[in-house]
Amino acid sequence: MSTAVARDVAVIGAGAAGLAAARQLRREGHSVVVFERESLVGGTWIYTNNTEPDPLGIDPTRPVVHSSLYASLRTNLPREAMSFKEYPFVAKRTGHRDPRRFPGHKEVLEYLKDYASEFGIGELVRFETEVNRVWQRENGKWEVRSRKRGGEEEEHMDEAFDAVVVCNGHYSEPRIAHIPGVDRWPGKQIHSHNYRVPEPFRNQVVVLIGSAASAVDISREIASVANQVHIASRSTSNQEAVMVPGYDNIRLHPMIERAHEDGTISFPNGFKIAADIILHCTGYKYHFPFLHTKGIVTVDDNRVGPLYKHVFPPSLSPWLSFVGLPFKTAPFPQFELQSKWIAGILSGRILLPSAEEMTKDIEAFYSSLQTSGIPKPYTHNLTGYQFEYNDWIAAQCGCRKTEEWRKKMYSATSLNRQVRPETYRDEWEDEDLVLEAYQDFKKQISCKDVSLQLHDLNI
Ligand code: FAD
Numbered sequence: 357m358s359t360a361v362a363r364d365v366a367v368i369g370a371g372a373a374g375l376a377a378a379r380q381l382r383r384e385g386h387s388v389v390v391f392e393r394e395s396l397v398g399g400t401w402i403y404t405n406n407t408e409p410d411p412l413g414i415d416p417t418r419p420v421v422h423s424s425l426y427a428s429l430r431t432n433l434p435r436e437a438m439s440f441k442e443y444p445f446v447a448k449r450t451g452h453r454d455p456r457r458f459p460g461h462k463e464v465l466e467y468l469k470d471y472a473s474e475f476g477i478g479e480l481v482r483f484e485t486e487v488n489r490v491w492q493r494e495n496g497k498w499e500v501r502s503r504k505r506g507g508e509e510e511e512h513m514d515e516a517f518d519a520v521v522v523c524n525g526h527y528s529e530p531r532i533a534h535i536p537g538v539d540r541w542p543g544k545q546i547h548s549h550n551y552r553v554p555e556p557f558r559n560q561v562v563v564l565i566g567s568a569a570s571a572v573d574i575s576r577e578i579a580s581v582a583n584q585v586h587i588a589s590r591s592t593s594n595q596e597a598v599m600v601p602g603y604d605n606i607r608l609h610p611m612i613e614r615a616h617e618d619g620t621i622s623f624p625n626g627f628k629i630a631a632d633i634i635l636h637c638t639g640y641k642y643h644f645p646f647l648h649t650k651g652i653v654t655v656d657d658n659r660v661g662p663l664y665k666h667v668f669p670p671s672l673s674p675w676l677s678f679v680g681l682p683f684k685t686a687p688f689p690q691f692e693l694q695s696k697w698i699a700g701i702l703s704g705r706i707l708l709p710s711a712e713e714m715t716k717d718i719e720a721f722y723s724s725l726q727t728s729g730i731p732k733p734y735t736h737n738l739t740g741y742q743f744e745y746n747d748w749i750a751a752q753c754g755c756r757k758t759e760e761w762r763k764k765m766y767s768a769t770s771l772n773r774q775v776r777p778e779t780y781r782d783e784w785e786d787e788d789l790v791l792e793a794y795q796d797f798k799k800q801i802s803c804k805d806v807s808l809q810l811h812d813l814n815i
Pocket residue numbers: 368369370371372373374391392393394398399400401422424425426429430431432433438485486487488523524525526527570646679680686687688
């Protein structure tokens with residue numbers, strides 16, 4: 357006889373993580389309310405021309421713009437590997453869709469809207485409703501305080517839930533590089549969160565800090581209009597400035613040494629340049645301004661913890677959980693698995709270890725990071741073990757392991773990105789994996805678009 361119990365669950369955010377959570381929670385039989393401050397689903401993938409008035413995003417009272425997308429953004433993963441397992445990200449053949457393998461951001465938003473409509477998630481979402489406070493009552497229930505967008509402070513609503521799943525995203529709160537002397541440096545500074553188009557950089561000398569995907573894209577885009585682009589990165593050694601192949605105005609440097617009052621920026625390789633703008637492509641901070649756990653869950657040097665497997669704080673589990681904290685992963689299929697795990701645990705179908713055992717596991721994890729010299733901000737970086745992590749969760753849920761083609765495609769794309777940084781989105785050599793992916797999709801769904809794609813692949 358099933359002992360599954362249905363719970364009242366609040367999900368905060370209707371981005372990809374919140375949608376996956378809502379889908380899996382409802383599938384498990386729970387009642388779900390999704391709180392979303394925007395007026396549509398999609399989170400990060402809702403592009404806007406708007407930027408924040410504080411270009412560095414330091415002022416805590418600034419009006420927040422959620423999305424960090426720039427206008428030209430195309431995915432850095434192929435659609436097959438990005439896709440939810442349950443709902444393949446198939447190229448649709450209708451006029452307004454973008455069928456490319458690495459599509460533009462609008463196509464991802466369309467996919468997420470399709471996903472929401474396929475599983476009837478929209479009806480669970482309270483749009484334009486911001487969560488301002490989440491805390492646990494003495495009776496163990498979780499209280500969620502929310503407010504309609506534009507409403508008065510006193511117009512908030514408090515509601516009790518058995519559990520809260522936090523899916524608020526972590527690419528909105530800029531992290532800024534520390535630059536000695538920058539307070540007296542006279543130029544402009546901006547974080548990539550507020551970068552949309554290259555035009556404001558026309559004829560400027562730009563120092564761009566960072567080396568991750570956005571830094572690579574944006575530096576090249578800006579180089580088409582800027583006078584010079586100097587990329588400062590911790591991953592560049594202390595060598596002389598080198599030109600980026602294929603460009604006569606992008607140079608690579610080690611991290612900035614100092615910004616000077618006369619407007620120059622100096623590097624440890626002895627190079628000095630009079631610069632107009634510093635563009636920080638330096639990533640983001642985890643930020644949960646609404647969450648009050650009496651200090652149980654903290655963000656310490658960008659480590660959210662203590663969390664068992666990046667999801668459950670032991671002493672509050674399973675009533676508080678997080679979907680989507682890891683980075684350097686293929687996010688959507690991982691959100692799906694984390695959500696299945698949470699849903700099954702909340703209903704009692706899947707068991708969690710005791711709080712003591714989870715705490716021991718976390719301590720062992722933290723100490724292994726320390727032994728390997730991995731600093732706290734990299735706690736949720738799953739480079740090298742995302743599939744091991746996913747397969748561990750899949751085993752808890754009784755689901756299939758990650759398909760081999762996904763694993764191979766992720767590696768093939770990473771390699772291709774290194775070999776062809778300019779063209780990896782349009783030139784690749786893993787057609788065999790694309791074929792395997794679509795054959796796999798065909799087993800799950802029978803739709804015209806999958807058949808057409810297989811036809812194009814000569815099957
Ligand atoms: P989000 O999409 O950020 O959604 C969070 C939601 O929570 C938002 O809708 C927000 O409005 C809502 N919210 C937040 N706080 C509150 C509150 N207090 N009350 C109510 N609602 C709230 N991933 C890929 O797979 N492929 C890519 O190519 C790729 N490129 C990327 C490029 C950039 C520039 C960035 C920033 C990210 C990229 N990602 C990519 C990662 C992307 O973040 C994930 O794909 C995914 O969209 C994250 O989903 P999420 O639901 O965790 O967060």
